[in-house]
Amino acid sequence: MAPSTSIDPAGQRLWRTGQIIRMGFLQYSAANPRSIVLATIWPRLIFQTIFWILLGYVAGGPDGATFAYIGAVATALTFSGIAGMSDVPVDDKFAGTYSRLLGASTPPTLVVFGRGVAQLAWSVVEMLVCLGVAGLITGQARTMVALVPVLRST
Amino acid sequence: MHETTVRTDGLGQRVWRGTEVMIACARLQMAEVRSSWIIIAVTVFQPIVFLLVVLLPADDRSAAAGTRAAVGVALSVSWAATAWGAASVLRRERAMGPLARALAGLVDARLIALGKGLGSALLSNVWALGTLVLTLIALRQPVSISHPGALLLGYVVLVASGSAIGLLIGSIFVVTRYGAQISAFLTFPVILFGGMLIPPELFPPPLNWISSVVSLRWLQEFLVTAAFGAPNYAALRYAVLLTVGYALGGIRLFGRIAQKARRDGTLDLY
Numbered sequence: 153m154a155p156s157t158s159i160d161p162a163g164q165r166l167w168r169t170g171q172i173i174r175m176g177f178l179q180y181s182a183a184n185p186r187s188i189v190l191a192t193i194w195p196r197l198i199f200q201t202i203f204w205i206l207l208g209y210v211a212g213g214p215d216g217a218t219f220a221y222i223g224a225v226a227t228a229l230t231f232s233g234i235a236g237m238s239d240v241p242v243d244d245k246f247a248g249t250y251s252r253l254l255g256a257s258t259p260p261t262l263v264v265f266g267r268g269v270a271q272l273a274w275s276v277v278e279m280l281v282c283l284g285v286a287g288l289i290t291g292q293a294r295t296m297v298a299l300v301p302v303l304r305s306t
Numbered sequence: 307m308h309e310t311t312v313r314t315d316g317l318g319q320r321v322w323r324g325t326e327v328m329i330a331c332a333r334l335q336m337a338e339v340r341s342s343w344i345i346i347a348v349t350v351f352q353p354i355v356f357l358l359v360v361l362l363p364a365d366d367r368s369a370a371a372g373t374r375a376a377v378g379v380a381l382s383v384s385w386a387a388t389a390w391g392a393a394s395v396l397r398r399e400r401a402m403g404p405l406a407r408a409l410a411g412l413v414d415a416r417l418i419a420l421g422k423g424l425g426s427a428l429l430s431n432v433w434a435l436g437t438l439v440l441t442l443i444a445l446r447q448p449v450s451i452s453h454p455g456a457l458l459l460g461y462v463v464l465v466a467s468g469s470a471i472g473l474l475i476g477s478i479f480v481v482t483r484y485g486a487q488i489s490a491f492l493t494f495p496v497i498l499f500g501g502m503l504i505p506p507e508l509f510p511p512p513l514n515w516i517s518s519v520v521s522l523r524w525l526q527e528f529l530v531t532a533a534f535g536a537p538n539y540a541a542l543r544y545a546v547l548l549t550v551g552y553a554l555g556g557i558r559l560f561g562r563i564a565q566k567a568r569r570d571g572t573l574d575l576y
Binding site: 184185188191192193195196199200202203206207208210211212216220246 | 493494504
């Protein structure tokens with residue numbers, strides 16, 4: 153529903169920002185249905201984390217594996233968090249909406265970053281999936297439990 | 307009055323035309339890959355990171371250990387570049403329209419996909435190799451190159467393998483609009499189970515056979531033994547056989563999927 157004209161400019165900006173963020177989540181769901189997330193995106197990140205942990209083990213033994221586990225879980229954030237966010241304007245270029253955004257009344261920076269909030273939110277979920285699943289598979293449960301308070305405090 | 311002329315090309319002419327198409331597509335792909343930032347991440351940053359992780363904490367910095375690490379990294383990066391390169395370029399082709407046109411064109415789309423796979427494999431392997439050499443020099447890590455001819459032969463098979471796998475990945479993009487996600491998914495299982503950087507013995511028995519169907523695992527064996535002066539040609543034969551298998555599978559699969567897309571009239575959806 154469109155906003156009524158009585159909304160003050162600050163309220164209108166807030167409403168627009170909310171709609172932009174909502175649009176980002178809808179776009180993510182359309183581009184990545186649940187089946188694709190469960191069958192490809194999450195398994196890919198879990199395999200990636202396991203690979204780094206085993207490489208750490210090969211290079212530095214059990215301590216190397218634990219070191220790599222923490223780093224690999226943090227790296228999982230970059231998949232949607234950085235690569236996914238950078239895909240937002242790239243997709244606009246492919247779809248032909250980029251030039252329209254540049255000419256729109258809403259600042260394009262807000263439209264691009266607002267839709268990137270969904271990517272950031274999903275990257276946190278992906279990181280937690282890697283923390284749990286890859287940690288349990290590779291026997292890093294103790295490190296995983298030790299990391300939980302750190303994550304809660306952040 | 308118009309006359310319909312049916313051109314019956316000989317086998318030689320058809321092979322020549324097919325080669326011309328593949329070379330043109332390979333050149334086009336190289337130009338496209340150069341404009342895709344992701345390939346820089348894969349062929350420049352990734353080999354540096356892999357080498358640093360493998361070599362810096364290692365106690366054994368001999369030429370033998372360095373050679374094994376360098377070959378493992380080269381093959382892992384080659385695979386990642388093949389999967390990512392094919393994914394990023396095909397994603398753009400699907401979005402901009404040329405993928406559907408290639409499937410409906412007069413030229414066999416498989417020649418186009420093979421040519422593009424060849425271009426991608428050539429360029430990414432050259433970049434990755436250049437990065438590896440510079441990183442090894444910077445780390446002052448000795449390596450062994452006892453049989454350059456055999457190493458070159460191994461790299462030719464590697465590029466052919468990459469082209470064939472590119473065709474298989476291309477099939478995914480024709481059958482589903484989620485090709486980018488699926489090809490990204492394929493990257494790490496192959497690096498993980500392929501035996502290039504992680505020894506297969508680390509996996510439980512139900513999983514450690516996987517590397518035997520990955521051509522890169524046999525190329526690893528061949529390239530390492532070639533570097534030490536006693537090339538294992540049996541390993542090279544396995545790699546060639548698997549590459550031929552990938553190519554035949556890709557040609558058959560891509561052809562069937564493209565035919566289905568034309569028959570169902572769903573080309574515009576890709």
